Amino acid sequence: MKLTAMKFRSIACAIIGFVLLATQTHAQVVSPASITIDDNRIKAKLALSLLTEVDLTLEFENSIGLNTDSIEITAELIDPTDISIVSRLPSTLTNAIAGFPVLVSISPKADAGFGFEGPAMVELYTKAVHYDPAVPLRLFTSHDNGTFEDITTLTSSGSFRARGSTGRFSDFIILLDTRSPAAIINNKVNDLRNTLTANQYSVDAALYTALDASVSNIAHAVSGLDYAAAMVIVDHAISLAENANGAQLPNVWRSSGDIVNVQGELLTQLKTLRYSLRIL
Template sequence: MRASLSVGPLRCTRWLMAAALFCCASLASAQSVPQVVPVSTTVSGNTATVVVGPASAPLADLTLTFDDASGLTASSLGVSAQIVNLSDSGLLARLPGVLTQPDALFPLLVTIEPPSTGGLAFDRTVRVEMHTHALTYSAGSSYRLFKASLGAGFKDITDEVAPGSVRARGTTGGFSQFLILADLRESSDVVAGKIAALRARVATLPSAERPAFDALINATETAVANESWSDAIAAIDSLRARAAARAGNQLTDTWLATRNGDNQAGDLIAGAATLRFSVSYLRDYGD
């Protein structure tokens, strides 16, 4: 006799989400165009919550927590979402390589492109959490939160991956497109790339500000090479603390919807946060 099957509310929700995503992804693939997904945005203080998909079985929810925002409303955020075609050559060309790919169970792209006339501004950073039950969390998960400007290459901004089922979190000094990808690159390569990105950002700072930040990056790189993990993390934390302390004074720290700001401090804080995550992952799990 076949055993009876008991399906709880969570498993049922996951099944509905998976079925909806599969249908949308299949349609997107067949038509070679992204399929738009409805979004609902609510704002309370410095926090915006975005529900992606139908209310009965949402595909994901996105939480944006700003350090200090002004003009923050549902309309000023400019949020949209779509199911992407996994074989879209344009999208694939924007990824860091074949070792970073969207999961077929969650081919969701969320775009946050605040309108220039919407009045949104924020200081320093915004914490982004993308949460979905379509993916399953496990310790040492390879899922990462990636971000890109429109049409540009995606970069890993992850500073935490937590259960529930997957909550991928990252910090950013700007917007606009977000994907959860499975990242199978070697952790040492990821760390090297994030160090290089921080160096490039420091190179745009006022000349008087560069030496101290460069010294902290050098200390991080040397400590990683020697597998002196506590020293590496201490140097990263010092870099982040220095950027935060100098925000709004020696370093500019405001992002503007008009796109004429330069969030130097926010970018450094965010870059340090994701580098810290990758160094910790390399320490705990190796390559």
């Protein structure tokens, strides 16, 4: 879907009435009203008010030590204009929304022995806002109070559902992202490059060379506006990362926080990049 300049102007005008509703109340932090763990899946329901509820789903390919005592889940109502939130946004064109000013935090306990392999799927579902394909609501995450990053792989109706993945845990939030599609894609390519470079020496040399070439080819295709070619290369890079074993590409996250789940991080960024390319 291509967003025209007129559509962006319309969205920008809608922000005045839809986004950045300043509130002066203190943050309300709640724990799940209910939580179930079934094999490698967690489902939690969090109610912040009569009108603001969120259902959280986490799914793991493989986990160890997953139980209600090993992971802490909370949600809080935030002020979208709070500097502690605004300072973590990636752009002035991304904003917390007044209809769902909710920050969900997932914090596995450091000494609980919990761990998982590869990317973990994260999904937020709420009836507080309604899905509109013309309004770019996206799922973002932030680690250690850092900048929020778009991890969206799906948005859909009923009333609003957003899905992504992560190689670690921290804060999750739905943001309105009115950046241009090109800016979003370029930012995701840069993040992918930075993640791969930062973990170069923990990746098998041959695999690193192949992934590095893929990222360079993706960047080249994107710079030439050949998004179809970029999509093909992204799919190839996803296949390389998914088929790598733990010796080639570190793929474990554990609550002690002493190792990097490189596979989970790279697949998270590759799959959200694929999403952005697909909805152009």
